[in-house]
Amino acid sequence: MSVETVEGSAAPTPKRGVSILFGLTLLGLLLALWLALGLATNAFWTPNNISNLLRQGAMTAILAVGQTFVIITAGIDLSVGAVVGFTSVIVAWLLAAGVPLWLAVIATLLIGVLIGVFHAFGIVRMGLPPFIITLATLTSLRGIGLLITNGSTISITNEAFTNFSRADFLGVPSLFWMVIVVAIPAYVFLHLSRFGRYLFAVGSNREAARLSGVNVDRTIYLAYVLSSTCAAFVGLLLASRIGIGNATQAEGWELQAIASSVIGGTSLFGAVGSVHGPLLGAFILATINNGANLLNVNSFWQRIITGLLIIVIVYFDQLRRRGSR
Amino acid sequence: MTGLQEVSHRRDAELKTAVPKGEPILDLLGLQKNYGAVQALKPASITFLSGEIHAIVGENGAGKSTLIKLLTGVIPRTAGEVRWCGEPVQLASPNEAIARGINAVHQEVVLCPHLSVAANMFLGDEMDRNGLMRKRAMTAAAQGVLDDLGFNLPADATLGILTIGQQQLVATARAAMRGTRFLIFDEPTAYLTRQESAQLFRLIRRLQNEGVTIVYISHRLEEVFELADRVSVLRDGTHVGTRRIGETNEAELIALMINRTIEQIYHKEHFPLGETIVETRGLTGPGFSDVSLSVRSGEIVGLYGLIGAGRSEFALGLYGRHPIGAGEVYWQGRKVEIDNERKAMELGIALAPESRRDQGLCLNLPIGLNVNLPVFRRLTRGLTINRAEEAANADRQIRDLQIKTPSRRVLASAMSGGNQQKIVIGKWLSHGAKLFIFDEPTVGVDVGTKAEIYRLFARLLEQGAGIILISSYLPEVYELADRLHVFRQGRIVASHDYRAASHEEVLAQAINA
Numbered sequence: 001m002s003v004e005t006v007e008g009s010a011a012p013t014p015k016r017g018v019s020i021l022f023g024l025t026l027l028g029l030l031l032a033l034w035l036a037l038g039l040a041t042n043a044f045w046t047p048n049n050i051s052n053l054l055r056q057g058a059m060t061a062i063l064a065v066g067q068t069f070v071i072i073t074a075g076i077d078l079s080v081g082a083v084v085g086f087t088s089v090i091v092a093w094l095l096a097a098g099v100p101l102w103l104a105v106i107a108t109l110l111i112g113v114l115i116g117v118f119h120a121f122g123i124v125r126m127g128l129p130p131f132i133i134t135l136a137t138l139t140s141l142r143g144i145g146l147l148i149t150n151g152s153t154i155s156i157t158n159e160a161f162t163n164f165s166r167a168d169f170l171g172v173p174s175l176f177w178m179v180i181v182v183a184i185p186a187y188v189f190l191h192l193s194r195f196g197r198y199l200f201a202v203g204s205n206r207e208a209a210r211l212s213g214v215n216v217d218r219t220i221y222l223a224y225v226l227s228s229t230c231a232a233f234v235g236l237l238l239a240s241r242i243g244i245g246n247a248t249q250a251e252g253w254e255l256q257a258i259a260s261s262v263i264g265g266t267s268l269f270g271a272v273g274s275v276h277g278p279l280l281g282a283f284i285l286a287t288i289n290n291g292a293n294l295l296n297v298n299s300f301w302q303r304i305i306t307g308l309l310i311i312v313i314v315y316f317d318q319l320r321r322r323g324s325r
Numbered sequence: 326m327t328g329l330q331e332v333s334h335r336r337d338a339e340l341k342t343a344v345p346k347g348e349p350i351l352d353l354l355g356l357q358k359n360y361g362a363v364q365a366l367k368p369a370s371i372t373f374l375s376g377e378i379h380a381i382v383g384e385n386g387a388g389k390s391t392l393i394k395l396l397t398g399v400i401p402r403t404a405g406e407v408r409w410c411g412e413p414v415q416l417a418s419p420n421e422a423i424a425r426g427i428n429a430v431h432q433e434v435v436l437c438p439h440l441s442v443a444a445n446m447f448l449g450d451e452m453d454r455n456g457l458m459r460k461r462a463m464t465a466a467a468q469g470v471l472d473d474l475g476f477n478l479p480a481d482a483t484l485g486i487l488t489i490g491q492q493q494l495v496a497t498a499r500a501a502m503r504g505t506r507f508l509i510f511d512e513p514t515a516y517l518t519r520q521e522s523a524q525l526f527r528l529i530r531r532l533q534n535e536g537v538t539i540v541y542i543s544h545r546l547e548e549v550f551e552l553a554d555r556v557s558v559l560r561d562g563t564h565v566g567t568r569r570i571g572e573t574n575e576a577e578l579i580a581l582m583i584n585r586t587i588e589q590i591y592h593k594e595h596f597p598l599g600e601t602i603v604e605t606r607g608l609t610g611p612g613f614s615d616v617s618l619s620v621r622s623g624e625i626v627g628l629y630g631l632i633g634a635g636r637s638e639f640a641l642g643l644y645g646r647h648p649i650g651a652g653e654v655y656w657q658g659r660k661v662e663i664d665n666e667r668k669a670m671e672l673g674i675a676l677a678p679e680s681r682r683d684q685g686l687c688l689n690l691p692i693g694l695n696v697n698l699p700v701f702r703r704l705t706r707g708l709t710i711n712r713a714e715e716a717a718n719a720d721r722q723i724r725d726l727q728i729k730t731p732s733r734r735v736l737a738s739a740m741s742g743g744n745q746q747k748i749v750i751g752k753w754l755s756h757g758a759k760l761f762i763f764d765e766p767t768v769g770v771d772v773g774t775k776a777e778i779y780r781l782f783a784r785l786l787e788q789g790a791g792i793i794l795i796s797s798y799l800p801e802v803y804e805l806a807d808r809l810h811v812f813r814q815g816r817i818v819a820s821h822d823y824r825a826a827s828h829e830e831v832l833a834q835a836i837n838a
Contacts, residue, residue, distance in 0.1 A: 192709040194701035201698055204687035211646065211678055211685075212698040212752065213670045271689050 066230025074270025087235025092245025112232025145247025612638030627806025
């Protein structure tokens with residue numbers, strides 16, 4: 001029997017301990033990067049640059065957390081970058097039409113929920129692979145956004161809205177606070193609630209989860225709605241930061257989000273992942289970009305370095321998993 | 326020349342001269358395997374004779390898998406020597422083993438379901454001309470081999486549409502045509518119907534006549550007595566003995582394997598039957614029709630039949646997994662509609678499904694999560710799960726069922742078949758139920774664990790539960806069921822009280838002989 005691996009012997013290291021260890025390794029890598037950049041350039045440890053770094057990483061981090069929920073169910077959400085661009089258009093459009101700020105924010109988040117519902121509907125009811133349905137909305141949403149704006153951008157004149165992204169709270173950029181606002185409930189959801197357990201179970205074996213009484217369809221709806229809602233939230237933050245709504249913004253952010261998640265230890269085969277992992281992954285990526293800018297490294301090189309880093313980190317993660325068997 | 330010989334002839338040149346029948350072909354001298362501090366196989370010395378069928382029996386965890394992996398070059402040995410045709414060999418990689426003519430057919434088919442039967446048979450050894458595949462020639466040659474072996478299978482069909490049993494036959498044919506001289510079968514009949522098993526046995530005997538040495542691993546002792554010339558017994562990683570088949574009997578083998586007698590395995594207690602828990606009337610759905618039966622408190626109702634006879638489909642239908650077409654279900658006298666799994670669970674039905682791997686377990690998740698999966702709702706306080714209760718519940722099942730694991734955090738995939746089955750059962754014990762449906766609970770489970778599972782049945786009955794026991798293994802349902810229903814083609818074709826009919830009678834009804 002192939003299931004029957006070496007019985008009773010070489011018991012795999014308890015899972016939770018390993019995941020904490022991996023988290024610490026990533027944290028160590030992040031701190032090492034900061035230390036090295038601090039030594040290499042005087043500009044790194046300046047308040048301005050740190051704020052900038054936290055702002056840069058914040059949006060990817062939020063996207064990556066949402067993405068992780070989907071990947072844990074053994075799915076993928078390619079649409080998050082397009083959702084960010086699209087929702088930035090929606091909020092700008094609503095504000096331009098004189099809709100009150102609070103209503104515009106809620107309406108935009110609701111659009112995110114609806115996009116997620118649509119994804120899950122395509123997967124659960126129409127039987128489409130997650131890759132296909134989210135790829136389809138990726139291109140369609142960009143198109144709809146361009147139609148709405150007629151190919152240009154919508155400026156946002158609401159100062160309360162645009163000031164938000166520049167504001168600090170307790171000396172920390174408000175955008176970074178938003179990561180915490182998302183991460184804490186996300187942690188409670190994924191690691192402490194039964195719905196989190198269901199995400200893992202569905203990602204591991206859908207049929208076994210169903211026969212154990214898990215509502216598989218609802219779990220999938222939940223994952224995609226959370227991912228799209230996180231993306232819509234990032235759309236709001238981006239619109240606030242750049243002061244315009246533009247459907248072509250956030251190009252390629254879905255790949256950044258997936259990369260952050262994977263660097264953070266999420267398995268694309270499902271059933272393995274955490275909340276802290278993708279957060280660290282996002283800030284590692286942001287640090288590399290930031291450091292490369294400070295060191296005047298050609299931006300083309302940044303892309304190459306990011307790619308190599310993904311390979312190295314995921315390779316070591318694989319080695320670790322194999323070793324623990 | 327027959328089709329098989331024609332194809333396998335291509336490889337013969339690469340193999341060395343044959344060892345005369347009855348002479349040692351593979352000699353293990355103190356072969357040993359350690360994983361860290363754990364001795365998976367203690368120094369074992371076994372001699373395989375050329376042209377014999379050598380059975381290996383032992384409980385799960387006895388070291389059979391380790392032995393196969395050593396012989397097929399999947400894992401390196403810790404110590405000892407292996408002599409192939411008298412020469413010491415390394416067996417450092419699967420390729421080396423295959424090149425020497427050592428092959429294995431695994432219980433779970435490891436072929437490509439999307440390729441054709443012929444493509445699978447030639448995989449890695451394709452016929453080509455100038456780099457282009459000779460697809461038609463391969464299909465014809467494969468068909469020749471299949472016909473020659475007496476398998477009624479089309480060589481151009483996609484492998485995935487065949488039953489698991491048929492795929493197993495293809496895997497065997499594949500090994501047979503590779504110039505194999507030493508072929509290991511790892512529980513090959515676990516998923517086969519009786520006819521398929523018979524075909525497989527014919528093939529095994531035929532390979533033996535052609536001089537192939539066979540190693541046959543099985544939990545089913547009657548198969549061992551039907552096929553083997555000699556049998557070796559492993560227990561806890563130790564080779565405890567080798568017997569000529571004519572000089573031993575089932576009782577001795579079981580004693581060697583577990584130090585327990587056969588009466589202690591089929592543990593059966595009779596309890597006074599109570600009220601009717603569930604009754605179906607003319608229940609019809611995908612794969613079964615017009616099934617009427619009832620289960621009472623304290624009763625085991627056995628469903629016997631060949632694989633595909635509709636027993637599992639009936640169980641899934643009753644459990645709400647598949648839609649019911651017609652008929653009625655009465656739960657404790659009240660008419661109910663069970664249209665989803667949660668409804669079934671809420672009424673008090675538990676299902677330990679047929680396939681642990683596909684339906685029963687989340688293999689790459691911890692044991693604890695698997696055990697708790699049906700009860701997370703109960704473990705939730707407010708928004709979050711009570712971690713202490715979660716841990717306590719998992720640990721209790723691990724302790725009560727004696728699941729052999731250092732921790733609840735170990736992944737289910739690291740467990741042996743028997744322990745995996747215990748996880749599936751533990752899941753439903755912690756949920757609790759009035760009616761337990763066990764679908765093939767002892768497939769791939771060793772004798773010792775089997776006995777534990779049967780004793781567990783008695784405990785459940787004592788507490789007033791009813792059990793539906795589905796099995797393709799007649800002695801199991803025969804010895805345990807208070808009422809036995811025989812399924813064929815989706816219908817109940819006969820029903821018997823406890824031990825009221827003979828084995829032959831029941832079997833004939835199941836296969837319509």
